[in-house]
Amino acid sequence: MKTLVKNGVVINPATGFMEITDVLIEAGKVSHIGDIADVTAEQVIDATGLLVVPGLVDIHVHFRDPGFPDKETIATGAQSAAAGGFTSVVCMPNTKPSIDTVETLEYVLRTGREQAAVHVYSSAAMTYGLEGTELTDLDSLKQAGAVTFTDDGRSVMDPQLVYAAFQKAAELDVPISSHCEDHHLVKGGSLNRGEVSRQLGDPGIPRLGEELIIARDILFAEETGARLHIQHVSTARGVQLIREGKARGVKVTAEGAPHHFTLTDEQALTSGSMAKVNPPLRTREDVEAVIAGLADGTLDVIATDHAPHTLEEKGRPLAQAPFGMVGLETAVGLTLTSLVYPGRLSLMDAISKLTVIPSAIMGLPSGRLEVGLAADVTIIDPQKEWIVDSDKFKSKSRNTPFAGMKLKGKAVWTMVHGDVVYNEL
């Protein structure tokens, strides 16, 4: 089977390559990049005016299996990924049971191989049951394929335990992904503590709770030499702490989420519980800082934190609704609309933060569009204007504050290892 993608803007951020040319895919691999006149292929795609990029990589998703198949399964999460242009994802461990044993990790990876349209990688929990009391067996979890250790959804509060985890992670050279939230300081709020939370009678979530743990974990990384990846940074001072850590040579990387570079806490006034996410949407100043952090490289990657929840749960009042929003199918549109078109981030940097950089952080064999490599390829229509319709999501869940929003730019064709897994061309 040969597929010829003709005349697209072919981008490979790993080498800074960007040219209007052709890509030939044979037997699941990229066999040629460059103008091709004399090839007969079973499948020919006219990519004129479209971007042909490495399959996108999201290192922060929640696929809810095992435990919550009403929200998402590995198969539906993978369909959602494919529809958003993502060909590789890293699952978070806050499932039920949590991904804290080799057995559960192997279940997730095997289900991914057997049922998912995209490559499914997984994190493993740092502590059993994400309870923050006993370290998991990090050696055997690494051995079984965990690409990062994290208690995402919570922070481990006991400094002795955190210290031991960082030491072990340094020894194993596996990055720790950190959800930063001081649970002693953050209790009961649903929204950023500020004007809007006061208006809605919510106790609020202080920025300081996030910043204390960002600062703490940077120090642990500095002390132990471990690689630290800070998840979903939402505050201006959080970005600055990471910038300073990097300047000191600490091995810290970080992610910005589309909702954090697009929306402020005011979104809760119109979207209610749909705008409830952890860490919360903050203020304009914070959004600007997240964008500046992405632009200057302080925030290395764009990751969605795709967090599906049922409409029943999200229909509850703010205080009772769970935190989180789906993100895979809106990420490309939001990246182009909020960052690239306003001139805040170059197209090359945007694609880089969605491909080769996240792959490098997690050590994944993806994120490049090069001859000889497996053909994970995404086509983006940068001109396509569309209105977010959550009823059309491939995800099982519809919890998004972006419904009804007009975006410019969309993933329209996704190939995994030579097979087309999404096509709206």
Ligand SMILES: NC(=O)N[C@@H](CC(=O)O)C(=O)O
């Ligand atoms: N981000 C969220 O608001 N929710 C995530 C957990 C997390 O990423 O912290 C979830 O699992 O629902």
Ligand SMILES: [Zn+2]
């Ligand atoms: Zn988190």
Ligand SMILES: [Zn+2]
């Ligand atoms: Zn998460």
